Amino acid sequence: MQTNGKVAEFSTGRKRQIILRRLSPFLTVLLLLLLWQGVTERQIISRILVPPPADVYAAFTAALADGTLAKHTMTTLGEMMYGLLLGVGIGLVLGYAIAKAPLLEYVLSPIIVAFQSTPIVAYAPLLIIWFGTGPSSKIVTTAVIVFFPALVNAIVGIRSVSPPLRDLMRSLNAGPWLTFRLLELPSALPVILAGLKTSATLAVIGAVVGEFVGSGSGLGVLVIMARSQYNTPLVVVTVLTMTVIALSLYGLVALVEWRFLVWQRRAAS
Amino acid sequence: MRLSVENIEVSFPGPAGDLLPALGPISFEVADDQFVCLLGPSGCGKSTLIRVLAGLLSPSAGAAYCDRELIQRPLAEAAIMFQDTNLMPWRTVLDNIALPLEVAGMSRPERYGAVRKLLPQLNLENFELAYPAELSGGMAQRVSLGRVIVQQPQVWLLDEPFAALDALTREALSLELLRLRARSRQTIILVTHDINEAVLLADRVIVMSRRPGALVADIPIDLPRPRSAEMIYKREFLQLAKRIRNCIEDQRA
Ligand SMILES: Nc1ncnc2c1ncn2[C@@H]1O[C@H](COP(=O)(O)OP(=O)(O)O)[C@@H](O)[C@H]1O
Ligand SMILES: [Mg+2]
Numbered sequence: 097m098q099t100n101g102k103v104a105e106f107s108t109g110r111k112r113q114i115i116l117r118r119l120s121p122f123l124t125v126l127l128l129l130l131l132w133q134g135v136t137e138r139q140i141i142s143r144i145l146v147p148p149p150a151d152v153y154a155a156f157t158a159a160l161a162d163g164t165l166a167k168h169t170m171t172t173l174g175e176m177m178y179g180l181l182l183g184v185g186i187g188l189v190l191g192y193a194i195a196k197a198p199l200l201e202y203v204l205s206p207i208i209v210a211f212q213s214t215p216i217v218a219y220a221p222l223l224i225i226w227f228g229t230g231p232s233s234k235i236v237t238t239a240v241i242v243f244f245p246a247l248v249n250a251i252v253g254i255r256s257v258s259p260p261l262r263d264l265m266r267s268l269n270a271g272p273w274l275t276f277r278l279l280e281l282p283s284a285l286p287v288i289l290a291g292l293k294t295s296a297t298l299a300v301i302g303a304v305v306g307e308f309v310g311s312g313s314g315l316g317v318l319v320i321m322a323r324s325q326y327n328t329p330l331v332v333v334t335v336l337t338m339t340v341i342a343l344s345l346y347g348l349v350a351l352v353e354w355r356f357l358v359w360q361r362r363a364a365s
Numbered sequence: 366m367r368l369s370v371e372n373i374e375v376s377f378p379g380p381a382g383d384l385l386p387a388l389g390p391i392s393f394e395v396a397d398d399q400f401v402c403l404l405g406p407s408g409c410g411k412s413t414l415i416r417v418l419a420g421l422l423s424p425s426a427g428a429a430y431c432d433r434e435l436i437q438r439p440l441a442e443a444a445i446m447f448q449d450t451n452l453m454p455w456r457t458v459l460d461n462i463a464l465p466l467e468v469a470g471m472s473r474p475e476r477y478g479a480v481r482k483l484l485p486q487l488n489l490e491n492f493e494l495a496y497p498a499e500l501s502g503g504m505a506q507r508v509s510l511g512r513v514i515v516q517q518p519q520v521w522l523l524d525e526p527f528a529a530l531d532a533l534t535r536e537a538l539s540l541e542l543l544r545l546r547a548r549s550r551q552t553i554i555l556v557t558h559d560i561n562e563a564v565l566l567a568d569r570v571i572v573m574s575r576r577p578g579a580l581v582a583d584i585p586i587d588l589p590r591p592r593s594a595e596m597i598y599k600r601e602f603l604q605l606a607k608r609i610r611n612c613i614e615d616q617r618a
Pocket of ligand 1 (some may be wrong): 480
């Protein structure tokens with residue numbers, strides 16, 4: 097009985113610790129909100145620089161009511177989705193090809209490294225000249241920026257497939273498709289999903305940078321418009337919308353991870 | 366099926382880029398339905414020989430045949446159990462054992478049915494949904510063995526199947542292997558470090574030299590079947606074990 101009591105005590109202590117850990121991100125956000133409210137209420141910083149939460153909320157409901165927020169969000173979301181599809185798609189396919197044919201890496205590395213090491217803001221104007229001020233140029237900026245993590249993680253994922261498991265598939269006379277489906281894909285999936293998380297958060301940056309450089313609509317445009325009207329609350333609303341989009345995409349990939357990588361969770365516990 | 370190994374040699378590139386011999390030249394034949402144990406110091410080329418017989422590696426010289434057919438690629442009639450359990454960590458026990466059937470294109474209900482029939486013999490009934498990381502070493506090796514059995518191979522190539530097990534589990538599992546085989550006799554080549562295990566299981570024990578492994582001794586084991594754990598205390602058994610030990614010790618000198 098004595099030991100049972102101790103075990104129970106230990107596990108409630110542990111449970112409390114786990115709950116605290118889960119709650120702490122929300123507590124951080126709550127604390128920030130309180131700080132924000134306090135700072136603006138006491139006029140420590142001018143309302144024009146940091147608008148109080150109530151003003152931001154008002155700007156939010158207004159932008160929601162007249163449809164501006166939805167319209168610009170949809171534009172940016174659309175660009176991001178197509179950009180992700182394009183960039184991640186090409187990244188994964190090319191990564192697989194490079195993993196299989198190392199020569200390809202030598203051939204392509206100058207282009208890939210050049211693209212990756214030049215700041216996207218610098219060559220975004222070039223992309224606008226080539227692809228116009230419509231959504232296609234933003235799709236391309238997004239694609240370029242999300243491409244790299246997808247590529248690298250596909251290469252690493254496929255190259256780290258265990259050689260003895262490759263031998264196993266070979267001994268079963270499995271063809272390339274079955275080897276891909278039953279061995280390479282599931283084996284590389286954790287690494288690929290980790291890359292996808294990075295890509296998901298970068299996608300917002302890609303689309304917004306493209307919009308900054310030249311566009312008719314989108315959250316990047318809304319930020320510039322609001323700023324030129326000294327509508328700081330709307331700037332804050334727009335920035336927070338971007339944050340929410342990035343976090344949601346990240347969460348979506350995390351959900352996919354949770355669903356498909358049961359075996360990793362089970363192995364860890 | 367009948368296996369023959371004819372003057373096989375395998376070399377691997379060494380650190381200086383030159384080719385270093387790792388195996389052979391070695392020749393022997395394994396008759397239909399024979400159980401052969403391969404014994405030899407580690408690094409002498411046993412796994413390499415198994416890989417050649419499995420059609421996963423082409424020898425640098427010589428050739429291996431299965432029923433007079435040159436082994437150039439993995440044969441459908443042969444199955445290999447790798448030195449480390451070599452399970453897929455993302456697949457459950459059920460799906461790991463069913464893998465060969467899935468590759469062969471069998472439908473899910475069919476392959477699960479086939480595997481579930483096998484689980485009791487492997488003592489894995491309650492673990493079909495476990496992942497490899499959740500298994501003990503012995504269970505993982507039984508899963509790996511199950512993956513061979515489910516293929517119903519004519520030729521079994523087992524590379525240290527019971528290594529990393531405690532002596533008793535090891536003995537139980539190897540006797541279980543004999544029981545499984547008793548139903549339909551197949552040709553088996555089993556690599557081991559354990560002299561008693563070799564004598565207990567085999568029709569014949571082949572002892573290999575140090576790298577590059579050549580044939581040192583080829584000793585028939587004419588103990589009666591079925592074999593049992595008590596046999597290891599019999600005089601004939603001890604004599605055979607002693608003879609094999611002498612062969613191995615001559616190598617050291
Ligand atoms: N792919 C390889 N490349 C280079 N050397 C290898 C390779 N595979 C095995 N060897 C070497 O060949 C020798 C025989 O290896 P192996 O067949 O695994 O020995 P065993 O199974 O008898 O312990 C060892 O010295 C090993 O280091
Ligand atoms: Mg070995």
